[in-house]
Amino acid sequence: MRAVRASLVFVVLVLAVTACAGGGRPVDLANVTSVAQPTPVGAEENPETSTTSTTQAPPCDPRASYRPNGSLPQPGQMPGGTMKAIQDRGKLIAGVDQNTFLFGFRNPTTGALEGFDIDRVHELAAAIFGDPNKVQFKVVTSNDRVKALQDGDVDVVVRTMTANCERWQQINFSVTYYTAGQRLLVDRTSDVTTLDQLGGKKVCAAKGSTSISTIKQHPAKLVPVQVDNWSDCLIMLQQGQVSAVSTDDTILSGMVAQDPNVKMVGPRFTEEPYGIGIPKNNVDMVRFVNAVLAKSIADGAWQDSYNRWLGRTGEPGTPPTPAYLD
Numbered sequence: 001m002r003a004v005r006a007s008l009v010f011v012v013l014v015l016a017v018t019a020c021a022g023g024g025r026p027v028d029l030a031n032v033t034s035v036a037q038p039t040p041v042g043a044e045e046n047p048e049t050s051t052t053s054t055t056q057a058p059p060c061d062p063r064a065s066y067r068p069n070g071s072l073p074q075p076g077q078m079p080g081g082t083m084k085a086i087q088d089r090g091k092l093i094a095g096v097d098q099n100t101f102l103f104g105f106r107n108p109t110t111g112a113l114e115g116f117d118i119d120r121v122h123e124l125a126a127a128i129f130g131d132p133n134k135v136q137f138k139v140v141t142s143n144d145r146v147k148a149l150q151d152g153d154v155d156v157v158v159r160t161m162t163a164n165c166e167r168w169q170q171i172n173f174s175v176t177y178y179t180a181g182q183r184l185l186v187d188r189t190s191d192v193t194t195l196d197q198l199g200g201k202k203v204c205a206a207k208g209s210t211s212i213s214t215i216k217q218h219p220a221k222l223v224p225v226q227v228d229n230w231s232d233c234l235i236m237l238q239q240g241q242v243s244a245v246s247t248d249d250t251i252l253s254g255m256v257a258q259d260p261n262v263k264m265v266g267p268r269f270t271e272e273p274y275g276i277g278i279p280k281n282n283v284d285m286v287r288f289v290n291a292v293l294a295k296s297i298a299d300g301a302w303q304d305s306y307n308r309w310l311g312r313t314g315e316p317g318t319p320p321t322p323a324y325l326d
Helices: 002-021 081-089 116-129 142-150 210-217 230-238 249-258 283-298 301-309
Strands: 092-096 104-106 135-139 178-180 182-187 202-206 223-227 244-248 262-265 272-274
Touching: 081 116, 081 283, 092 116, 092 142, 116 135, 116 283, 116 301, 178 249, 182 210, 182 230, 182 249, 202 210, 202 230, 210 223, 210 244, 223 230, 230 244, 230 249, 230 262, 244 249, 249 262, 283 301
Parallel strands: 092 135, 202 223, 202 244
Antiparallel strands: 178 272, 182 244, 182 262
């Protein structure tokens, strides 16, 4: 496909130059230069400053969250606190992605947001209101997830978000609802299988992600390229502007599904437990969300969602066992 695109660009350039030459005079094609592909807006090569804190967080179990308070209340009958305030407002406000195929993306036919993460949001809305569609989606980048919660712009963030000890200092998380791991995406013709082979080469990941931190810290002295959205990484790889993309295998699986000219290689070299992000003070909501996740696993909704979106990845479709702090 890229060869076809390149050929078309070349033909257009030749026609344009020929037209300008006029008079039937021959054109020296050796003097025709190719046009450089523009980089995505917001792309930064080898950024000097990290988008995440360098302060060492106290040790923790990032998978462990607050235990549910018994059974869930009936939809529309929230007893008080954060959940009652959301019920009275009439909608759940959720920070999500719209560019990560399989997890959070727009259906090109309907324009609706769909994916494994979006299913989790609809489950929360159904548990609060009895209506899974009482949701206001707000698109947030990887770099804006924590801030959106701290500023009160959203009630939850459900966006392939790794729970780690540093982020636990800033926000709360639900129990783990999916476990991913960082891997590599390269051109199908590439022999690269590890980051060790990419010393001095450009490797792309999203701003504010754990993936970009791993790339920056790798001893092979990679050249990190950070972008606003994961789809920008795929574009840069397709255009030959980076040698690889490195992030969670779940995200990379979506890219492979979109472009048969790329491949995911090598084993996982990190563990990324995904949690639903919740404001730090809203522990009552954390317990509620964890009860909804437990129900989703028990009644098979989690498995149905996995089979629909992630079954194609070939990874085991077993929900994580919840761990609790109390």
